[in-house]
Amino acid sequence: MLVQFVCGYRDIDLRDSFGLGHGSLIADHGSPGVRQKWIPRLRAGELAGIAITECHGGSRPAETRTQAVAGPGGTWLVTGRKTWISRLNEAAVFVLFFRTPDGRLAAAAVDATEEGLRRQPIPPTGLAGWAWGVLELDAVPIRRDDVLDGSGMRLLRQHFAGYRPLVTATALGGAAAVFDTVTARLSARQFSGELPRLRDSALITLGRAHVQLATALLGTVMASNVAEAGGAEAELWGAATKAHGIDVANTTVAELALLLGASGFRADCQTAKIRRDLNGLLYADGIHDSLYRAAGKHHVDGAKTTVPPPRSRLESAARTA
Missing domain, CATH: 2.40.110.10 (Butyryl-CoA Dehydrogenase, subunit A, domain 2)
Incomplete structure (x- = not known):
C-alpha cells in the first residue's frame, strides 16, 4: 500500500500503479x-x-x-x-x-x-x-x-474496502510532495537571505501539515491492513479513512500553496496540478460526504444490535491492524 504513497508523490496520475487496480475483481471473482x-x-x-x-x-x-x-x-x-x-x-x-x-x-x-x-x-x-x-x-x-462470481453489491463492498486505501495513499503522497516543495523553497529563501525569518504562522502551518499527513497515512495503513485481514469492518474503515485522507490532503495543500506565493498558482506549476487532482478525488471512488455518512450510519445502526460500545470496536480494529 505504501508503494502507492510513493507513486502519488511522483504523480497522482499513477494511482493504479500498484497491483491490478479494478482488475483485482477479475482476479478474485472471475x-x-x-x-x-x-x-x-x-x-x-x-x-x-x-x-x-x-x-x-x-x-x-x-x-x-x-x-x-x-x-x-x-x-x-x-x-x-x-x-x-x-x-x-x-x-x-x-x-x-x-x-x-x-x-x-x-x-x-x-x-x-x-x-x-x-x-x-x-x-x-x-x-x-x-x-x-x-x-x-x-x-x-x-x-x-x-x-x-457473487452478488454485485457484495463484490463492490469487498473491492472498495481494499481499493480506497490505495487511492488515499496516492493522494497523501501528492500532498507530501507539496509539503517537501514548500519546505525546500522556504529553506532556500532563508539560506540565501531573501527571507530573513519565517513568520510564526508559516511554521505553524508546516508543523500542522506534517502531523495531519502522517496521522492520515497511519489511518490509511490501518484500513488497508483490516481489509487484507478480511475484517468485518473493512468497508467502514476504507470509506471513512478515504474521506478523511482526501479531506486532509486537500486542506493541507491549499494552506501550503499559500506559502509558495504567486508561483504556486501558475497553471504549469506541479502544485497547481496536484490541487486539481486532489479536488477530483473528492468525487472519484465515492463522494467524501457520502462516505462519512455511511460511516456514521454504521455506528448508529450498529449500536442498536451490538453490545460493545464504539470504543471497543475501534480497539478491535486496531488489534486487527
Whole structure:
C-alpha cells in the first residue's frame, strides 16, 4: 500500500500503479477462462476500468438501470449508459455492473473492443491522466463465463474496502510532495537571505501539515491492513479513512500553496496540478460526504444490535491492524 504513497508523490496520475487496480475483481471473482484471458494482460501493464456510475443515481449501485436481456446462444445483451468513467479510452477491459434479466445486480468483465460500446470523452479539470466521460452500451454481449462470481453489491463492498486505501495513499503522497516543495523553497529563501525569518504562522502551518499527513497515512495503513485481514469492518474503515485522507490532503495543500506565493498558482506549476487532482478525488471512488455518512450510519445502526460500545470496536480494529 505504501508503494502507492510513493507513486502519488511522483504523480497522482499513477494511482493504479500498484497491483491490478479494478482488475483485482477479475482476479478474485472471475471464471477460469476470464482470468486466463485478462490477468496476464493486466500484469503486463494493461488497464481495467470500472463502470458503475449512472447519471440519475450517481455512485449508488442500487439505482442501476443498465439492463441485460436474453440473447442468442445463452448470452445476455446489455444496454445502458454509464457516466464519469475513468480510463475511458485506455482500459482494455471494463468491470461492468448491470441488472441481470431477473433484476439482480451483477458484474462482468467486458472487452473494451466490443462493437456495442460507444465513448463520449469529457475533459476533466483534474485527474486528467486518463480519459474520462460517458460509456454507452448498445446490446453488448455478455457470456456466462464473463460474469463474476457473487452478488454485485457484495463484490463492490469487498473491492472498495481494499481499493480506497490505495487511492488515499496516492493522494497523501501528492500532498507530501507539496509539503517537501514548500519546505525546500522556504529553506532556500532563508539560506540565501531573501527571507530573513519565517513568520510564526508559516511554521505553524508546516508543523500542522506534517502531523495531519502522517496521522492520515497511519489511518490509511490501518484500513488497508483490516481489509487484507478480511475484517468485518473493512468497508467502514476504507470509506471513512478515504474521506478523511482526501479531506486532509486537500486542506493541507491549499494552506501550503499559500506559502509558495504567486508561483504556486501558475497553471504549469506541479502544485497547481496536484490541487486539481486532489479536488477530483473528492468525487472519484465515492463522494467524501457520502462516505462519512455511511460511516456514521454504521455506528448508529450498529449500536442498536451490538453490545460493545464504539470504543471497543475501534480497539478491535486496531488489534486487527
